[in-house]
Amino acid sequence: MKHRGEILVCEDDPGLLALTRDILEADGHRVDVASSPRQALALLEERPYDLLLADMLLPGVSGIDLLLQVKQRWCETEVIIMTGHGDIDTAVRAIKEGAYDYVTKPLHAEKFAIDIQKALERKRLSEDLERLRRRTESRCSLGSLVGRSPAMLSLYGQIEQVAPASTTVIILGESGTGKEVTAREVHNHSSRRGGPFIAVSCATIPSTLLESELFGWTRGAFTGASASRAGLFEAADGGTLLLDEIVAATTRAQLGLLRVLQEREVRRIGSTESRKVDVRVIAATNADLEKAIEEGAFRTDLYYRLNGVTLRLPPLRERPEDIPLLAEHFLCRYHDKLRRPARTLSPRAQELLCGYHWPGNVRELEHVIERAAIFASREIVRPRDLPESIQHARSGFAAIGLGPLEDIERNHIRDVLLHTNGNKLKAARILRIPRASLYRRIEKYRLEVEPQSAAKI
Structure with missing residues (x-):
């Protein structure tokens, strides 16, 4: 569904200003124009705008200077910078300073309209935050995600905001926190739920094969390529593609990903023909992306293309109140799977689980409960049914020297x-x-x- 926005355009070139206004109004938006930063600021004083489009080079001050003033005084207004110079460094700086994105001139009408829609979608997402938070206050789960801690309730709200949009998503979290499960819930709550959901770990595919797996290849493109084959982007057309451990992607693969995100088309290895794809990309990692960027292991421009919205998954040790709920959830699952009598936790077993620091997070807890469901001789899981590492572990507070x-x-x-x-x-x-x-x-x-x-x- 298209969002109609209140948009302000600041451009000193009369011809481009008129063209931009025509494109936006043809798409149903209400548009005001300003030929100088001073005029733009005066209009912003008079009424709120969903989006400001500002040229990089303006009389008197730069587009970045205008961006800084707008973000300081009207932080809820999204900003897109327009540049005719293809200056990636300056454009990336604008994004770091708070711009939603940048577009290059001359404008491509179809792509420009999509960029505007994405910016307006982000604006709508932030406006819906409080309403969705209130709705999740009484929840204990969202699909396959389980927990009623404040951190999880916040996550449910964010997922419901992000899912209907086409925005790219980065999921950050330690190993075992449920990054793929979260990505599936984003997919399942979106309009793409009827399409494919494909997950691939960039760390498990040899670096020499990652490009061909993602983008496909044509017959004869390399030794052994006896037939053409579609890549994962084509396989995920109309759905969602999860790129897990994105930091492990090679430099060439990162460059190819950037092109797909920018152009929304994929080119098989060995081909000169591009194919349009409609894929929502979700990236996930347990690595420090900013550190990877500083070390040159990850492209800055790819990071900003991927980072439409960031979802941060809390480690299990930071939400101990969810452990009994998760444990009972897994006990029910393995009751059905193993066809054994239903089991529940004894108070002492529950206390031990809550006091453990869970370095493997939810995945480790699931394995522990599966083991307990198998070996428990009675319907109640007791401490002796748990691994020795948990039986003899100090409490989470004592383990970090608190108490x-x-x-x-x-x-x-x-x-x-x-x-x-x-x-x-x-x-x-x-x-x-x-x-x-x-x-x-x-x-x-x-x-x-x-x-x-x-x-x-």
């Missing part, structure tokens, strides 16, 4: 005694305290570790 001082000291002494297998002389040396002081603390905290036995603590 009452005496608890921290007790846990530290206990860990050192475990490390020395109960040898108090070695423990005192490691702790750098007199042996007599160690004995007093062992008595105070009722600690005792006998040689060859770490299970008595």
Whole structure:
């Protein structure tokens, strides 16, 4: 569905100003024009605008200077910079300073209209945020995503905002947080839900094959190419393509991705013919993208093309209140899958799960619950049904050194005694305290570790 917007155009070339106005009005938008930054600012004072289109080179000040003033005073107005110089560095700087995107002159009417729609879609998304947050307050899931923590409720709202738009999405999160599940929910809540959803990990495909997998090839394009084959972009036409571990993509593959995102067409390896594709691209990674850009491993211009919206997935340790809900969800799943009696968690098992730090996040929790569902001899999952690493783990707070001082000291002494297998002389040396002081603390905290036995603590 097209969004009709209130748009202000600032351009000092009368011919281009008239042409831009005609294109926008033909698409149903309400348009005001300004031939100078001063005039544009005066119009902004009078009424709100959804979008400002500003030339890079304007009399008196640059388009970036105007951008900075607009973002400072009317942060809700989206800005697109127009440049006739193809200056990528300056255009990227404009995006860093808050511009939604840039377009190059001369304008291509069809692509220009799409860029305008994307900017207006983003504006509508931000306006709907509060309403969607209120709707998600009582939720505990969204499709395959489970949790009722504030972080997850916020994520559900963001997904419902992003899904109906055609905006590209970057999903950031540690390994095991559910990046592919999140991408599927974006797809399932979009108008593309009837089309294909294809996920590919750029890290698992050899670098020499990634381009051909993504873009396809023609017969004879390389040794072994006995027949032409469509790539994943063509296979995902009308749907969504998830590029997981996007940072692992080669420089050549990144350049090809940039071209597809800009031109919305793909060219098979060995072909001179381009094919139009209608694919929503979602990229995901557990890497630090900004660091990858600084190190030259990831293209800046590709990052800004992909980064229409960023969804950040919280690690499980930051939402411990969701652990019991997730555990019960997985127990129900494996009850159906294994055809065994329904199981539930004992209070102590639940406490242990909530206190564990979960380096593998939701994926690790799922594997733990699957194991418990298999090995539990009763309908209640008890601590002994959990892995030893969880049975003997310190709580999440203690693991990072937070809590009452005496608890921290007790846990530290206990860990050192475990490390020395109960040898108090070695423990005192490691702790750098007199042996007599160690004995007093062992008595105070009722600690005792006998040689060859770490299970008595």
